[in-house]
Amino acid sequence: MNITDQSIDRNANSPEQNTLLTTDVPVDTAIDIQNLSKHYTDVVALDNISLSIKDKEFFTLLGPSGCGKTTLLRIIAGFESVSAGKVFLHGKSIADLPANKRPINTVFQQYSLFPHMSVADNIKFGMQMKGSSASHINQRCEQMLALVQLSDYATRKPSQLSGGQAQRVALARALAPEPEVLLLDEPLSALDLKLRQAMRLELKQIQQETGITFIFVTHDQEEALTMSDRIAVMSAGKIQQIGSAHTIYEKPQNRFVADFIGETNMLESTVTQVIDSKGSSNALVCELTGLGQITASSSADIAPGTTGSVCIRPEHISILETAHNESQLKGTLEQLVYMGTDTQATIRLTNGASLLVRSPNSAAQKITAQPGDTVGIGTDENAARFLID
Amino acid sequence: MKSQSNSQQNNIVPANATFHNQKNKLLLPAWLVIGFFLVVPVLMMLVYSFLTKEFRGGVIWEFSLAAYDQFFFDRGLFGDEPAKIDWTYIKIYGRSALQALIATLLCLVIGFPTAYYIATRPVRSRPLWVFLITIPYWVNLLIRTVSMKFLIRDNGPLNTWLLQAGIIDQPIHLINTNLAVQLGLFYSYLPFMVLPIYASIERFDFSLSEAAADLYASRWTTLRQIILPMVKPGIIAGCILVFVPSLGAFLAPDLLGGAKNFMIGSLIEEQFKGNAGNWPFGAASSMILLIIVLLVLLIYARNESHAQGAR
Incomplete structure (x- = not known):
């Protein structure tokens, strides 16, 4: 289906047209976004985005503020029009459907509970608008209150709730009408750390x-990593990488993803040899500028001579007290910071670059070297990853 | 009529002045001015209404209930017949209330969309719209009302244009009708409706209407069930600010309504004009108007505190 650059007029609201605009995506796809762009007068908020979200999936849009993640969410909800591209819900185009006709509900960042209604009335609102029967509404409302553990709060007003309680009411209100897709716009950002951590597990469990x-939607990578089945990392209106938490963290596709998720070391390097090329997983030998050689993996096809960075996570680096062989990387230990579960070390490499190392404080792996010592550097197998700049 | 709008504001704003003792001193000049120019005239009116009338205006310092008796009862030309209820003045009050009510509804129907429009403009352009709303107030109310009288005359510009455009065959008779009075009141007090409603809509969190749309509510339902309940205080304030001065209005009914559409303002004015007046009766009429207004406000305040308690 060729739908590139086809602009959509949201005012032309014709239901007949919607059923025709079906796509050949698999039935287990909940949301399918094809070549979606959103321009404001002089800003490109979303730049030709395509992605599909599976049914029953916990999918996270992760990125710094201004990356377009909230815009994308608001487009799916129906609060924003698209400049170009298509959005499908279970195979049906919803681009022309106004927000109140989409079987999609939202948990808003500021909760947006109706202040003049009780908790129960807030939860019932969506079901009443859908025209559900009164008995169903009451039953479902009780069920939702139980789900979010607020059965005793049915008659309270939103102003009488704590942040965490209001957050759970917002969740219950959005879940009550049984939407096909639930959108959550940074719902935990207004909570304090302890509550946020507890709510992560609760959310995942409820899902x-x-x-x-x-x-x-979140800008908090920890939230994304702990809850999601899959994560889309976004930056500057584009999707940088889609994958599981493990893939995103261990096999970043580009510098942005490697840098945004967790801590990482980036070392300038040039590819000298391709050992093994298997499409999405290639083994390379890279020359680290001024340091020596290292084997690294890459998900893209790369020719010898390509320049870029080798990225190594600090926890995949170990400090060796003595140099085992000539080819090994060496440096001077500059600083040791005790951080409870682990110790963070800064090493000045022989080419002047600084390397961050994180080593668990277990007896077996405890760092014995002192600042000023020359140390050898070991890396875990498959820990190094080559990224084109 | 100034006295009423002042006392009414005291009722609307909950006075929680108990715990800023120091800052209370800042209010002292205002209290003194309002106290002097509100309390003293109202007390004078109260006293005058219980005095005996002097035939060429003024009062005789002799206690009498004659003014109130004259308002409610008819005892015949010479005052010697059995008392029966006199509807003359009660009817004037009823008509005034009806005119004020219609003017208030007109202001609400036209003022609410206006206020909604202004409140949903970009923040930067809102002051300009508010400014435009207040422009008519640069011209004196008397001049505006007289010019309205000129515009809607049978052979005035409005009728001339409508005739020339072929929209009507005969001039519409507007002057000295109820409609003219209602239009005049509407025109005089529209900003009093727009501004409080604007202030409350501006404070409305429009993410709530997004939430309502997200939960399958149509625009109309969102307006009725989410926006209106939350901007209700602004609407009520606007209605009071239009209704109360409309009820005792003098200029619009006097200039546009003519003798047939006599309203409270004109009735009171006549009692103090020239030699034919009856000061105690004018004072009693004023006191009755004041009591009606205070009752309206009391009912409103009581409803409000009930609603607060239920929350």
Whole structure:
């Protein structure tokens, strides 16, 4: 289906047209976004984005503020029009459907509970608008209150709730009408750390219990890593990488992803040899400028002579007290910082670059070297990753 | 009529002045001015209404209930017949209330969309719109009302244009009708409706209407169930600010309504004019108007505190 650059007029709201605009995506796809762009007068908020979100998936849009993740969420919700591209919900185009006709509900960042209604009335609102029967509404409302553990709070007003309680009411209100997709716009950002951590697990559990597709927007990588089935890392209106938490963290596709998720070391290097090329997983030998050689993996096809960076996570580096062989990387230990579960070390490499090392404080791996010592540097197998600049 | 709008504001704003003792001193000049120019005239009116009338205006310092008796009862030409209820003045009050009510509704129907429009403009352009709303107030109310009288005359510009455009065959008779009075009141007090409603819509969190749309509510339902309940205080304030001065209005009914559409303002004015007046009766009429207004405000305040308690 060729739909590139086809602009959509949201005012032309014709239901007949919607059923025709179906796509040949697999049935287990909840949301399918094709070549979506959103321009404001002089800013490109979303630049030709394509992605599909599976049914019952916990999908996270992760990125720094201004990357377009909230715009994308608002487009799916129906609060923003698209400049170009298509959005499908279970195979049906929803681009022309106004927000109140989409079987998609949202948990808003500031909760947006109706202040003049009780907790129960807030939860019932969506079901009443859908025209559900009164008995169903009451039953479902109680069920939702139980789900978020607020059964005793049905008659309270939103102003009488704590942040965490308001957050759970917002979740119950959005889940009550049984949406096909639930959108969550940084719902935990207004909570304090302890509550945020508890809510992560609770959210994940509720998602699994209800079996509803969750699309979660956050700038907090820890949130994304702990909850998501898959994560889309976004930057500057583009998707940088889509994958599981493990893939995103261990096999970043580019410098942005490697840099944004967790801590990392970037070392300038040139590819000298391609050992093994298997399409998405290639083994390379890289010359680290001024340091020596290292084997690294890459997900893209790369020719010898390509320049870029080798990225190594600090926890995949170990400090060796003595140099085992000539080819090994060496440096001077500059600083040791005790951080409870682990110790963070800064090493000045022989080419002048600084290397961050994180080593667990277990008896077996405890660093014995002192600042000023010359140390050898070992890396875990497959820890180094070559990224084109 | 100034006295009423002042006392009414005291009722609307909950006075929680108990715990800023120091800052209370800042209010002292205002209290003194309002106290002097509000309390003294109202007390004078109260006293005058219980005095005996002097035939060429003024009062005789002799206690009498004659003014109130004259307002409610008819005892015949010479005052010697059995008392029966006199509807003359009660009718004037009823008509005034009806005119004020219609003017208030007109202001609400036209003022609410206006206020909504202004409140949903970009923040930068809102002051300009508010400014435009207040422009008519640069011209004196008397001049505006007289010019309105000129515009809607049978052979005035409005009728001339409508005739020339072929929209009407005969001039519309507007002057000295109820409609003219309602239009005049509407025109005089529209900003009093727009500004408080604007202030409350501006404070409305429009993410709530997004939330309502997200939960399958149509625009109309969102307006009725989410926006209106939350901007209700502004609407009520606007209605009071239009209704109360409309009820006792003098200029619009006098200039546009003519003798047939006599309203409270004109009735009171006549009692103090020239030699034919009746000061105690004018004072009693004023006191009755004041009591009606205070009752309206009391009912409103009581409803409000009930609603607060239920929350």
